[in-house]
Amino acid sequence: MKKTFLFLFLFLAASCAFCQSTTIDLQGVFTGKYRYDRVRSLSWRPQTLQYTYYDSENSAIKVVDLKNGKESVLLTYDQICEFAMDKKGATKADFSSAGGRISTAWQWKDKDHLAIYAILPNEKEGYINCDVAAKKFSFLPDPTSGIEVVDQDANNALYIYTREKANGFYVNDMRNPSSAQIILCPDTAKDVVFGEPVHRSEWGIEEGWYFSPNSNYIAFYRMDQSMVEDYPLLQTSEGEGASHIAYFKNIKYPMAGRTSHQVKVGIFDARKSFQQKKCDYHYIQTDPADGEFLTNVTFSPDEKYLYITHLNREQNHSKLIRYDVATGKKLAVLIEEQDARYVEPLHRILFLKNGNFIYQSDRDGWNHFYLYTFDGKLVKQITKGNWPVISDFGLDASEQNILFMTNKDCPVDQYLYSVNIASGKLTNLTPKSGTHTIMMSDDKSCFFDYFSNLHTPMEIYAGSTDGKYQRLIQTVKNPYGDVELGRDTIFSLKNSHGDDLYCEMIFPPHFNKNEQYPCLVYVYGGPHSQLVTNTFMTAGVFLNYMAQKGYVIFVLDNRGTSNRGAEFEKCIHRQLGVLESEDQMVGINYLHSLPFIDKKRMGIDGWSFGGFMTLTMVTEHPDIFASATCGGPVVNWEWYEIMYGERYMDTPQENPDGYEHANIINKIYKLKCPLLIMHGQQDNTVVQQHSLELLHQSVLDDVQINYFPYTTHEHNVMGSNRVQMWHKIEQFHGQYLLK
Secondary structure, eight states: OHHHHHHHHHHHHHHHHHHSOOSOOTGGGGTTTTOOOOOEEEEEOTTSSEEEEEETTTTEEEEEETTTOOEEEEEEHHHHHHHHHTOTTOOHHHHHHTTOEEOSOOEEEETTEEEEEEEOTTOOEEEEEEETTTTEEEEEEOTTTTSEEEEEOTTSOEEEEEOTTOOSOEEEETTSTTSOOEESOOOOOTTEEESSOOGGGOTTOOOSEEEOTTSSEEEEEEEEOTTSOEEEEEEOOOSTTOOOOOEEEEEEOOBTTSOOOEEEEEEEEHHHHHHHTSOOEEEOOOOGGGOSEEEEEEEOTTSSEEEEEEEOTTSSEEEEEEEETTTOOEEEEEEEEEOSSOOOOOOOOEEOTTSOEEEEEOTTSSOEEEEEOTTSOEEEEOOOSSSOEEEEEEEOTTSSEEEEEEOTTOTTOBEEEEEETTTOOEEESOOSSSEEEEEEOTTSSEEEEEEEETTEEEEEEEEETTSSOEEEEEEOOOTTTTSOOOOEEEEEEEOTTSOEEEEEEEOOTTOOTTSOEEEEEEOOOOSSOOOOOSSTTTTOHHHHHHHHTTOEEEEEOOTTOSSSOHHHHHTTTTOTTHHHHHHHHHHHHHHHTOTTEEEEEEEEEEETHHHHHHHHHHHHSTTTOSEEEEESOOOOGGGSBHHHHHHHHOOTTTOHHHHHHHOGGGTGGGOOSOEEEEEETTOSSSOTHHHHHHHHHHHHTTOOOEEEEETTOSSSOOTTHHHHHHHHHHHHHHHHHOO
16 A cells, blocks of 8 residues: 555656646747736826726725825725626626626726726626716716727727728717717728728838827828739638638739829818718828828827828938818928938927927937927937937926937847936936836826846836836746746847847757757848847747757847947848848857857748848858748848838839849759748738749749748738747758757
8 A cells, every 4th residue: 555655656746747847838828828927907097196906806996106105995896896786785796697797907087087898787888987086986888889999089089980881980979979970081982991001001100090189180091002003812711611712812012113002191070070960071282292101190289280291202301291280281391301211200299388399310320309499490409329219208297308218228228218308318217227118107207117138027117207206016927937948148249340239149958068059040130120139038939949949049130120220220221131141140150159059050040021031041151051941031022012112122123233132033043951931821011922933933943942821821920820830940940950
């Protein structure tokens, strides 16, 4: 009996030890296994130095005073459910048992009122309005119940929504819930797009419409694509068990050097529309001669003017133009900028109450703030130095300071700074070295700081923008604490131009400098990217997983990537792939100098622009790599979109040599290493023609390429299907790099 018990104990102990895997579970990434256990529903209470959060243990909304840390219960969900069920003593559990559902997030209306979305047991939907001071409640029926709300303004006055079996977007006025629901704009036709970002979402365009400050107008984009050529996407699968004949779905894809779409900006007059019970709109009278790309649409605070930055097709000349909202007429060109390479307006202007405004430009080589008068006269440059303003949060309530993100103190960090407009004095509000992700309060008096660095998973702070108060809310437990990660390090190398190129290297667990390891180089290398940042697991889950499998992982940010100044970014103009691969070779040569890197077992992987870079590297330096994988690669820039492609390459007619040199089809005959290409069959960013034409050329050149199409995916493989892609990359490199 004792022997049996001892055997059972040893068996169970061994089984438990075996179950405690030290390798990342890739499937677990998508099932929530590595989710950060963060404070839920953090939000700032308006006009106060207090923040609130959801206490799941007690089903309550807690409030914390930033000054002294004092914490108290603001409201319990049982109190809300008593009202919702009209039953004294009812609890949240009772509410759920009866079929009701209530959100654990909320929207503050003012400092004493918040709204919580709920579905009552009778399936009635709406918002429970909570007076947190008086502990009184009322039910606000959702007038858009049964339809899809797609947007609402900051004042909670206007909703934009769609409804089933009806075309277009509709507007509802919450100031008068019984008012008619008005179509945003009836001026539609085949191949006309409303309510979506235009110009392929370039130049910071993320919305299809913009609410005016007082919710009296909505500016909207209207994009006519009828003149753009159709591009077919083959549809072969519509889900499990589908049985049908394949067909083509046409999209509009404006390729470099070809005809582009035409865009207008319209004004929906909310006041007149609801008074007249029909849509009242007109168009801003823009002139294509001022620039056909319309970006950074911004209302003035008094709603009298609309500001639009125009950019010409060549993307080397921008104009900030003021228009009259009421008539749509052009009033003045305020600022013009030109650049021999390209101008890239990404930021809307910020207004001061005195009529002056703040404009961002990289005219001195780095993106900075400039102060202008109402009439467009330059007053002063506000920030200066060899560092960029990366993004801004606007002005504080006093309008004396601008709050913004920058990497001023270290190129791989990001900090929250403030700058005094009058004096130019800079203050670092988050000085701890690492990456600070900021969530600002509406009045800009406070912020949440989600902090991370290479060796810190996450710390959450609350702070005030005057610098007086800061409080640690939570040190978040490392969700990867039970797995064994390799050592991660960041360093820099110099290229022949004297630039610092920042690199990341991840070593396998139990790394032994006296052994030799295979190396996997991951590359992106394109504009608007920065892979090497002082962030926990900055290289991502999969590359850390590959390090666990025995690879040394190497990543380098070459010239052309972001946050290093205009020259560092723009020097790639008209010659994509040239300087980028030159810098990547600086990293390769460094790797070759390391005794623990096996030069015969080097692989490379990349997607999109990284796919282009992967193919460039293995064809221009064919003797270096033993294996290569890439996905959604740009193969010929002539087949890429106008807005992005022509910015960096001009048109094929203007720059034939640049296009010819960058064309992978011309080089694929040089390929020596095993290559796997993956491509989404529904890719509407880098269309599948790129890889298919490369396959055709490989046949002509008698070059072997492994190919895998993802039939239902677009530009990348998203969701849990990504695990299959990761394993495919792992298995492919494993054949050639692992002993």
